[in-house]
Structures are given as structure tokens and as C-alpha cells.
Amino acid sequence: MADIHGVCADRFQGVRDALAASLDRGSDLGASVAVQLDGETVVDLWGGWADEGRTRPWERDTLVNTWSTTKTMTALCALVLADRGELDLHAPVARYWPEFAAAGKEEVEVRHLLGHTAGLPVWTERLEVADLYDWEKATGLLARQAPAWKPGSESGYHALTQGYLVGEVIRRITGRTPGAFLAEEVTGPLGADFHLGLAPEDDARVAPVSWAPPEPGAPADPLARVGNPRVGPADACTAAWRRAEVPAANGHGNARSVAAVQSVLACGGEAGGVRLLSEAGCARVFEEQAYGPDRVLGAVLRLGMGYGLNSPELPVSPNPRACFWGGWGGSLVVVDLDARLTVAYMMNRMHPGALGDARGASVVLAAYGALAG
Secondary structure (H helix, E strand, O other): OOOEEEEEOHHHHHHHHHHHHHHHOOOOOEEEEEEEEOOEEEEEEEEEEOOOOOOOEOOOOOEEEOEOOHHHHHHHHHHHHHHOOOOOOOOEHHHOOHHHHHHHOOOOEHHHHHOOOOOOOOOOOOOOHHHHHOHHHHHHHHHHOOOOOOOOOOOOOOOOHHHHHHHHHHHHHHOOOHHHHHHHHHHHHHOOOOEEOOOHHHHHHEOOOEEOOOOOOOOOOHHHHOOOOOOOHHHHOOHHHHHOOOOOOEEEEOHHHHHHHHHHHHOOOEEOOEEOOOHHHHHHHHOOOEEEEOOOOOOEEEEOOOOEEOOOOOOOOOOOOEEEEEOOOOOEEEEEOOOOEEEEEEEOEEOOOOOOOHHHHHHHHHHHHHHHO
8 A cells, every 4th residue: 555644634535545546556656636725735645756766755845847737837927917917918928028029920919828829839940958948049939930820719739838938928027037936926925845947956856757657559648749849758857957947847846835826826816824816816817718629739628818727628627717737747736716726736657648637637536525525
């Protein structure tokens, strides 16, 4: 039986069972789960191993690359700026970033960046992974690039580019990189152990990500065919990746820190005695930007302002005002404003898929089961 550590309210025993089952059957190597309800921590659990050699147990303060769950952190920063009146989500991007108006993008709006509808899902110039660490190059190329479709007309998952697009808007407004803004305005005040740009002294706490052993007949990963540059788990295990800011994909944290930050949204803008948003600012998440087959992932997605929205195709909650996003390989966070609930699952063993899998889903279902029961 898996050795699970941490705290879990009695009524949420099903969440503990879901994590234990995933570790016991080998679906997970190491993982953490957290549930916040009405701003209170009701589940904070971890277990398994931080490395494939099973020499380092997953500890309370273990960090992991969260892949696209990072997008929820960058989106929250944009929502904070919008709520303060410093960012108009319906304004042309070029108002804040004049160079972006090139190649027919004069009318691309900030909301198109947040909703994956800007028509810039990948760089058209061939890049190497090292180019992601050059902020000026990555953003400059996007500023000069023409959109692949009419912006705002449909979604196409901006797997890596979204972070640079939204991140550069944040930088132009605040004079700070998105990682610095996140640390100073969000995670710092909340005391959340989440990092966009990891310091060298934190390297020893990182659980390297790696692919699970392939299963016969498993479907091809949808992101494998669209990558430019082609990023893989090995890249995420390098010091260069950890030091850089890739605001769509290289956040480092754990379930506790992700839930702590996103519970701000779930609880009407305030968590842990810290108010970052008004209730109206939180509700902006639900301004629908696209609903239909995504050009990149193929799945039918309902997308709001920086988050995926609850839909019949991807029913993440029994409640209408719920949003989510997942990371490549399986990480997942669900934020429910009706239930004032946040559920986060972070792990180091990656399975194919860009929007989560059965492991995270089992944790979310157990959390809702506790509420219903």
C-alpha cells in the first residue's frame, strides 16, 4: 500500500483513496493533491517517489514542473491587472505592445490571447528549445508573425506561445516579467510555494518529470505533432529550463501551492486574508471566448478568459460556474466558484494527453463526492 502523508478531513477520505490507488497501481510515481473549500485546506496529501530510481520520497515541499497548469497563474495575473483597471481585456494588444500590430494584427485583442483564438498557436520560424530562454527573441518573432486564421473566430491551443503573448502584455504594463509580477503580487502575499523561474537553491526539491511506460494501443499525444520547438520531459529537467520564464509551461509548484493561489478565484477574489480580485473581476473568467472543436487539440473546448469552462463535452463540475486547466502529462486544477472549491493534482509521471487524465479526474470526482455525501 502507498505511504500517504499529510492531512485529510474525514469526509474527504475518498480523495486520499484516489491518490493511494493511483500510486498502488503504478499510474503515479509520486504526486500531491490538495483541496480547498471556502478558503480552508481540507486536503493536503502527498506520496510516492520524487525520482524514477525511487531513492527520494516525495516530500511535503517537493516541487514539480506543472506544464500548462502554469497558464492559470499567468491568466490570474492578467485578471488582477484587469480588475485594477490597468489592462482592458477588450483592447487591442498593440495598445500595450505597439510592435504587435505588424502583419495584420492591429485588431487582435487581449482576450484573444487569453482564449487561444489569436491565431498564433506556434512560431512559424523554426526554433530550438534554447530559444525559449530568450524572451526578446520569442516575443519579437510573435510580434512580427501573421495570424494563421482570423483572430477571435475559433480556438487553436497556444501551448507555448500563450505565455509569451500574455506575459509580454504584463511586462509592458508593469515593467516586470510575468514571473516577477506573480511572485510580488500573487504568490508572495499568499505565501504560496509556486515559481515561474526557479532559483538554484530550490533545484534539490524538484521531482523530475518523465513519461510513464507506454501502453499498447495508446493514442498519440496531440501535442507531439504540433510542437515548435519540440519540448520533452528531458528539457524540463535542465537548469536552463528551470531558470527561464516560460509562462505557459514551466511553473514549478505542487498541489498545495496551486490550490492556494487558485482558491482566490474560487472564493470571490480573497483567500488567506489576502484580496487580489473583486467578485466581478473573478466572474470575468466566464466571458466565453470560443466554444467548438479546437484546431490544435481536436477536442471540443469551451474557453473563457484564460481558463477552460465547464461544458457537456468536458464536465469538470456539477456546477455551472466552474473552470479548469490541465498540464501536459496529467496535472489538473479545477476551480468552482459556486461551491467555493479548488481541487489540484500535481505529479511527476506523465501520461499522454494535454487536458488531464483519469488520475486527476478521480481526485476531482472524489472531492465532489465528499460534498454530495
